[in-house]
Amino acid sequence: MYRLGGSVGQGGRNAHDDVQLVQIHLNKNAHLVTEIGRVPEDGILDERTQRAILAFQRQIVRLSSPDGRVDPHGRTWRMLVGDQGHASTSAFVQLMAENSNFYLYEKIDRTWGTPATIDSIRNMAAALIPAGITVGVGDISFANGGRMPPHGSHRRGLDVDIRPQRKDGARSPVNIHDPNYSHERTKLVVETLQKDPNLHLILFNDQKIEGVRFYEGHHNHLHVRFKE
Ligand SMILES: [Zn+2]
Structure with a gap:
């Protein structure tokens, strides 16, 4: 299990390793998120990464008002790593x-x-x-x-x-x-x-x-x- 040390995204702590971990998982889900391609896996929270987090929250997590932040115990992170939501539908x-x-x-x-x-x-x-x-x-x-x-x-x-x-x-x-x-x-x-x-x-x-x-x-x- 991958562990996220602190929050990533808008208003997050944005430690280098955490940002990189989120970027890697955004890319693993890139095929599910339309309009957003791959993001750099460099640990820097740039505009593309921020946009991809928002798109993932809107399209996949289905948040009506996405906050643009991935929290270590939040739903966005759980769905990014496939702990939640993917299990029953991974075969779609x-x-x-x-x-x-x-x-x-x-x-x-x-x-x-x-x-x-x-x-x-x-x-x-x-x-x-x-x-x-x-x-x-x-x-x-x-x-x-x-x-x-x-x-x-x-x-x-x-x-x-x-x-x-x-x-x-x-x-x-x-x-x-x-x-x-x-x-x-x-x-x-x-x-x-x-x-x-x-x-x-x-x-x-x-x-x-x-x-x-x-x-x-x-x-x-x-x-x-x-x-x-
Ligand atoms: Zn119908």
């Missing part, structure tokens, strides 16, 4: 839109899921290629799971929001009351998902599609829950 993988057969409509720090969830999404997208259907994928989970406003769920890498299909194939939102909504194409998406043994349930309000569950607010997206 990120869905990236490297293919043209699906697209992401939310920020990519919100598209992390369990390997099985990500596999299921990729398989669904691939199976829909022959039908000429491109699926828009939204929120899944954060890299470390946890609360994802405005949702109550989306904490465990199992929930995936998907856009209903449009008649014009445009990569934009649509709801079931919109003349551009395609019942036929959306039904195909649902049927493809239902063939997946990893599927748990689908919340969606087009009640002419079999097997989906009505749930308030789900007229403009399908909420797809996969198994644990």
Whole structure:
């Protein structure tokens, strides 16, 4: 176990060895923190290191008002070294839109899921290629799971929001009351998902599609829950 002697960051003691230890751990987590690259591991609290601490607190620790400081017994430090938060979700993988057969409509720090969830999404997208259907994928989970406003769920890498299909194939939102909504194409998406043994349930309000569950607010997206 690594021990931090004193606090690092804004208003911290910022001893050389402590700053260096924090920098090393920031770099180990750099792949999780968007917008911030690697920081120098020189034990000097420069602007980049300070920005990286703030970004880590905002994006990974999910502090609503980050204080920019890493304390020896604080949550930021525990999550930096992986004592907390990582344990249950270390296996999360990120869905990236490297293919043209699906697209992401939310920020990519919100598209992390369990390997099985990500596999299921990729398989669904691939199976829909022959039908000429491109699926828009939204929120899944954060890299470390946890609360994802405005949702109550989306904490465990199992929930995936998907856009209903449009008649014009445009990569934009649509709801079931919109003349551009395609019942036929959306039904195909649902049927493809239902063939997946990893599927748990689908919340969606087009009640002419079999097997989906009505749930308030789900007229403009399908909420797809996969198994644990
Ligand atoms: Zn959802």
